[in-house]
Amino acid sequence: xxxxDGKEILSIIDPIxxxxxxxxxxxxxxxxxxxxxxxxxxxxAEDKLASALLGGSSVLIVCRANPDHVLAxxxxxxxxxxxxxxxxxxxxxxxxxxxxxxxxxxxxxxxxFCCRSIAEDPKVDLGLDRELESKxxxxxxxxxxxxxxxxxxxxxxxxxxxxxxxxxxxxPNDVVRVGPRQDKxxxxxxxxxxxxxxxxxxxLRCRNRLIELLSEHARTQALTAQLKTxxxxxxxxxxxxxxxxxxxxxxxxxxxxxxxxxxxISRGWTLQPRTSHSxxxxxxxxxxxxxxxxxxxxxxxxQLQMRLIPLFSSVCYSASPETLVECLxxxxxxxxxxxxxxxxxxxxxxxxxxxxHLASLIGANPRINGLSAQDVELLTEYEEREFDNDARLxxxxxxxxxxxxxxxxxxxxxxxxxxxxCFLRSDYVxxxxxxxxxxxxxxxxxxxxxxxDAFSGDFxxxxxxxxxxxxxxxxxxxxxxxxxxFLGAAIIDGPLASSQRVTALAQxxxxxxxxxxFPEPIFEQEFVVRSSSVVMDAHQRxxxxxxxxxxxxxxxxxxxxxxxxxxxxxxxxxxxxxxSVRYRLRTTRDASFSEVYGDVIELEIxxxxxxx
Numbered sequence: 001x002x003x004x005d006g007k008e009i010l011s012i013i014d015p016i017x018x019x020x021x022x023x024x025x026x027x028x029x030x031x032x033x034x035x036x037x038x039x040x041x042x043x044x045a046e047d048k049l050a051s052a053l054l055g056g057s058s059v060l061i062v063c064r065a066n067p068d069h070v071l072a073x074x075x076x077x078x079x080x081x082x083x084x085x086x087x088x089x090x091x092x093x094x095x096x097x098x099x100x101x102x103x104x105x106x107x108x109x110x111x112x113f114c115c116r117s118i119a120e121d122p123k124v125d126l127g128l129d130r131e132l133e134s135k136x137x138x139x140x141x142x143x144x145x146x147x148x149x150x151x152x153x154x155x156x157x158x159x160x161x162x163x164x165x166x167x168x169x170x171x172p173n174d175v176v177r178v179g180p181r182q183d184k185x186x187x188x189x190x191x192x193x194x195x196x197x198x199x200x201x202x203x204l205r206c207r208n209r210l211i212e213l214l215s216e217h218a219r220t221q222a223l224t225a226q227l228k229t230x231x232x233x234x235x236x237x238x239x240x241x242x243x244x245x246x247x248x249x250x251x252x253x254x255x256x257x258x259x260x261x262x263x264x265i266s267r268g269w270t271l272q273p274r275t276s277h278s279x280x281x282x283x284x285x286x287x288x289x290x291x292x293x294x295x296x297x298x299x300x301x302x303q304l305q306m307r308l309i310p311l312f313s314s315v316c317y318s319a320s321p322e323t324l325v326e327c328l329x330x331x332x333x334x335x336x337x338x339x340x341x342x343x344x345x346x347x348x349x350x351x352x353x354x355x356x357h358l359a360s361l362i363g364a365n366p367r368i369n370g371l372s373a374q375d376v377e378l379l380t381e382y383e384e385r386e387f388d389n390d391a392r393l394x395x396x397x398x399x400x401x402x403x404x405x406x407x408x409x410x411x412x413x414x415x416x417x418x419x420x421x422c423f424l425r426s427d428y429v430x431x432x433x434x435x436x437x438x439x440x441x442x443x444x445x446x447x448x449x450x451x452x453d454a455f456s457g458d459f460x461x462x463x464x465x466x467x468x469x470x471x472x473x474x475x476x477x478x479x480x481x482x483x484x485x486f487l488g489a490a491i492i493d494g495p496l497a498s499s500q501r502v503t504a505l506a507q508x509x510x511x512x513x514x515x516x517x518f519p520e521p522i523f524e525q526e527f528v529v530r531s532s533s534v535v536m537d538a539h540q541r542x543x544x545x546x547x548x549x550x551x552x553x554x555x556x557x558x559x560x561x562x563x564x565x566x567x568x569x570x571x572x573x574x575x576x577x578x579x580s581v582r583y584r585l586r587t588t589r590d591a592s593f594s595e596v597y598g599d600v601i602e603l604e605i606x607x608x609x610x611x612x
Contacts, residue, residue, distance in 0.1 A: 056107030057137035081202035196242035234280035251516030288340035495525030506587035
């Protein structure tokens with residue numbers, strides 16, 4: 001058997017790579033808009049944050065119980081603490097134009113507060129009011145809801161307010177807005193950044209601003225070197241996870257960040273825990289969360305979205321986001337393990353569905369056929385259902401209805417005091433963004449209060465406001481028709497020659513950042529079955545030859561796995577059958593499989609044979 005060298009293999013698989021990427025990138029870049037932040041607001045925010053650091057001020061971060069917000073809080077706290085550590089390292093720094101640098105920086109106080117969701121009445125939720133009594137000098141609001149800023153102002157707070165927002169809406173004139181540019185020429189409604197990505201950019205800009213402010217200091221070279229080597233790159237992993245949490249469309253800039261973040265996680269996993277944590281590659285907390293979520297190495301975007309992200313959403317839905325923040329920021333492996341175990345326990349006792357529905361985007365069972373115009377119209381509608389059972393079962397009931405119909409689900413239940421509790425479930429819009437925007441339209445006097453992630457939301461509102469809410473939801477869904485149309489169609493990448501079904505291509509496919517609007521490749525071709533066997537009474541493993549123009553001897557034998565095909569009822573494939581198969585190319589390190597195999601998505605028998 002002739003062994004092919006690396007150059008020969010690359011010459012064979014490179015055309016396939018180019019074809020796959022071109023099919024996904026062509027004609028879609030214009031939909032993602034320009035990933036640019038408002039530089040004016042960003043500059044004002046970095047000035048205020050840098051001044052707070054040098055002046056030893058008190059900073060309060062206010063967030064919601066949302067996976068993206070948990071990662072954003074962790075990014076801000078870890079990044080700013082690393083900057084403070086860099087400023088304190090040089091012991092002979094005594095005086096700057098702003099006073100004693102060492103003493104002031106040590107007084108810098110950074111806290112966060114997570115606003116509760118619908119479980120608590122806002123009239124008795126005094127946690128934020130107690131935090132505001134400490135008179136912070138700077139307040140950072142993460143994607144605030146409608147009533148939050150007026151509530152802070154009613155407490156007669158004199159602090160500067162900075163908001164990190166992902167939408168292009170306006171903010172009060174006395175509030176610093178950090179978010180996408182409000183350029184009227186930009187008409188796309190596609191979100192370009194998560195809150196975590198904006199928080200990471202703010203930390204980097206704050207570091208650069210500090211270097212400018214300390215340029216006249218006697219020890220400017222030492223301070224500059226320490227700030228530049230503070231290790232802020234560790235937060236890039238959190239940014240990548242936030243894009244997966246928020247199910248962001250895989251625009252080129254998103255794919256680059258997600259790909260690098262997933263690669264950092266895999267590299268850190270192969271190192272000793274203490275080494276990867278100290279080098280800022282993989283922190284203790286994230287390592288233990290991966291263990292608790294049962295994600296398998298090598299990590300992929302699909303692994304993280306199917307395993308890790310549901311853990312984040314469940315813990316946030318259980319109103320315990322502090323557990324995740326403490327876990328991600330833990331500097332001791334024992335503490336990280338305890339917090340990760342607690343997060344796993346909270347997930348186990350919370351009635352919250354997994355993200356199996358993401359299989360239609362990157363997993364094993366996509367909708368193959370393209371959507372007709374009538375289908376697209378159906379995607380803009382929603383089904384309204386009544387549910388009078390235990391409210392804790394809202395998420396499970398909504399998920400079951402969604403799995404049955406494929407339509408956006410609005411489940412509601414009447415409760416006391418003239419209020420309606422609802423659960424919204426959809427893949428076609430970002431539910432968190434929908435509920436936040438509708439909250440602004442309903443106004444601060446509304447009783448509207450919600451918890452949400454990218455796929456589902458639990459909210460409370462007055463019974464007399466329910467009709468207004470439905471009108472706003474109708475409008476939002478109709479405006480999102482173009483994005484919805486892309487969800488149903490998978491891209492078929494044609495056949496693979498036997499020389500192209502190699503480990504190098506399978507591993508390249510495994511490492512890519514697949515996701516929304518950038519689906520994992522599916523190959524399609526005809527084979528002749530040589531033999532088959534049943535695996536665990538539910539799956540079939542079979543060996544095939546390529547079928548080319550009536551010739552069943554094109555190429556070598558290729559192993560395929562057909563999951564959940566119920567061979568006990570349908571019978572298994574028999575030798576000599578000609579089948580048309582749509583499959584994904586996989587590689588495995590398990591000795592029970594060959595190095596490369598085909599994971600069957602759809603199979604059609606073209607020439608009937610007698611089943612065994």
